Amino acid sequence: DIVMTQSPDSLAVSLGERATINCKSSQSVLYSSNNKNYLAWYQQKPGQPPKLLIYWASTRESGVPDRFSGSGSGTDFTLTISSLQAEDVAVYYCQQYYSTPRLTFGPGTKVDIK
Amino acid sequence: EVQLVESGGVVVQPGGSLRLSCAASGFTFDDYAMHWVRQAPGKGLEWVSLISWDGGSTYYADSVKGRFTISRDNSKNSLYLQMNSLRAEDTALYYCAKDKSSGWFNWYFDLWGRGTLVTVSS
Numbered sequence: 001d002i003v004m005t006q007s008p009d010s011l012a013v014s015l016g017e018r019a020t021i022n023c024k025s026s027q028s029v030l031y032s033s034n035n036k037n038y039l040a041w042y043q044q045k046p047g048q049p050p051k052l053l054i055y056w057a058s059t060r061e062s063g064v065p066d067r068f069s070g071s072g073s074g075t076d077f078t079l080t081i082s083s084l085q086a087e088d089v090a091v092y093y094c095q096q097y098y099s100t101p102r103l104t105f106g107p108g109t110k111v112d113i114k
Numbered sequence: 115e116v117q118l119v120e121s122g123g124v125v126v127q128p129g130g131s132l133r134l135s136c137a138a139s140g141f142t143f144d145d146y147a148m149h150w151v152r153q154a155p156g157k158g159l160e161w162v163s164l165i166s167w168d169g170g171s172t173y174y175a176d177s178v179k180g181r182f183t184i185s186r187d188n189s190k191n192s193l194y195l196q197m198n199s200l201r202a203e204d205t206a207l208y209y210c211a212k213d214k215s216s217g218w219f220n221w222y223f224d225l226w227g228r229g230t231l232v233t234v235s236s
Contacts, residue, residue, distance in 0.1 A: 040222040042159075049209055049226035050159065061224065093159055097221035101173035103161040 002026050002099045004106035006092075012114040019081040021109045023094035028074045031098065038098035041070055041079045044108075045090045053092075054079065081111070089113060116140030116225060118210045123230030130200050134230055136193040136210030141225075144168070144188035145216035149223060150195050152206035162208070163195065167217065178204075200234045207231050 003026040013019040029038045037057035042050040052061045054070035057077055067082045081088055094106040122134040136148070150162040163184040164173045172184050183196040193210055208230050211223035 038221075042223075049228055050223075051226070052214070052222065052224045055214065055220075055222050095159070095222060100219070100221050101161075101164060101175075103221055105159040105161070107158050 006106040010110040012112045021079040023077040029098035118227035120230035125233045134195040143191040147213035154206045
């Protein structure tokens, strides 16, 4: 299975400041035939189900604020919150869908307000 | 309203069986593949199973293969998960989740229910 790791485990950022979360896969999730990275990001607020933020590593889901952006390719990916808002306190997960049906998620990164 | 509502989670003894249900509304259910994803208390997410829009194809995580069976009834807009030979490590909140695109397996999820809690304990 492709192992997903995330760093840091948690971070605290001041309101309005940038938050950066890293995700690394144990093997490339870039499919050469279509040049797409099979990587998604989810946000899970306390007591709520996950919410899809980003897919294909950088495509923002409809309705997701543009302060959320995804980048990276191959094995290294980043989710950036450009200006942290109070409502962004959550755990963020990356997920690879390159190796199906062996889908795997990262362990999560908790984002809090400093 | 577009939503998924799970039910059926209870406390069950090890070795027992359970059937979870997920009622879908607000979208054309039989156009989409559907998944079950679980989350152990205080832990991360684990994909469990997928079923195609017509029920003709199913896939399972190795951890549940041979014990769990996914099915659907498109006439009732409902998804199911039959869980047999339950183990303590199956204890989790089970989410029903919709695949992103119709008529295709995207293998990521754009709509989630709130989950139903399964506890396996004697």
